[in-house]
Amino acid sequence: MSILNQIVPRLSRSLTRRENGEAQSANAEPEFTLKPAYEVTESKEAWGLTAHLPGVNKEGLELTAEEGRVIVRGRRAWQKPEGWTAVYRESVDAPYELVLEHDNTVDADKIHAELKDGVLRVSLPKAEALKPRKIAVN
Numbered sequence: 001m002s003i004l005n006q007i008v009p010r011l012s013r014s015l016t017r018r019e020n021g022e023a024q025s026a027n028a029e030p031e032f033t034l035k036p037a038y039e040v041t042e043s044k045e046a047w048g049l050t051a052h053l054p055g056v057n058k059e060g061l062e063l064t065a066e067e068g069r070v071i072v073r074g075r076r077a078w079q080k081p082e083g084w085t086a087v088y089r090e091s092v093d094a095p096y097e098l099v100l101e102h103d104n105t106v107d108a109d110k111i112h113a114e115l116k117d118g119v120l121r122v123s124l125p126k127a128e129a130l131k132p133r134k135i136a137v138n
Contacts, residue, residue: 033095033096034076034094034096034097035097035098036052036053037051038051046124046125046126047106048123048124049070049072049120049122050119050120050121051072051098052118052119053072053076053115053120054076054118055076055078055091055118056118060074060076060077061073061115062074063120065106065108065111066108068103069102070100070102070124071097071098071100072098072120072122075094076094076096104127105126107126110125111124111125
C-alpha cells in the first residue's frame with residue numbers, strides 16, 4: 001500500500017478557521033491557520049515531504065513526529081522596513097500548520113529535515129518492517 005493512501009491531511013486546502021468565539025484584539029493570534037502547499041514522494045527507502053513555507057525561518061518552525069502523525073508548524077511575520085507603511089498587502093501574518101497521519105510506517109528516530117529559501121524538505125524513512133527483503137528458499 002502506498003503512503004499516498006495512508007497520509008491524510010487533517011486541515012482543509014488553504015485556510016482553516018479556529019473554533020473560538022472570542023473577540024480578536026489587534027495583537028491576538030489570527031482566527032485562521034494557513035495550510036502550506038506540499039507534496040509527498042516515495043522511494044524504496046523513504047517518503048519525502050516538501051512543504052512551501054514562505055517567510056518562515058528555522059526559529060519560527062516546529063516539526064514533530066508523534067503517535068502516527070508528522071506535524072509541521074510555523075509562523076510567518078511580515079518584516080516592515082523602518083519608516084515604511086504598507087499601502088497594500090495580500091500576505092498575512094499567520095501561523096502555518098500541516099498534520100499528516102500515517103499508520104506507524106515511518107521510523108521517527110531517523111527523520112531528517114532541512115529548511116532552505118522557504119522550502120522545508122523532510123525525509124521520512126520507512127520502518128524496517130516495510131522495506132522489501134529477500135527471503136532464502138530452501
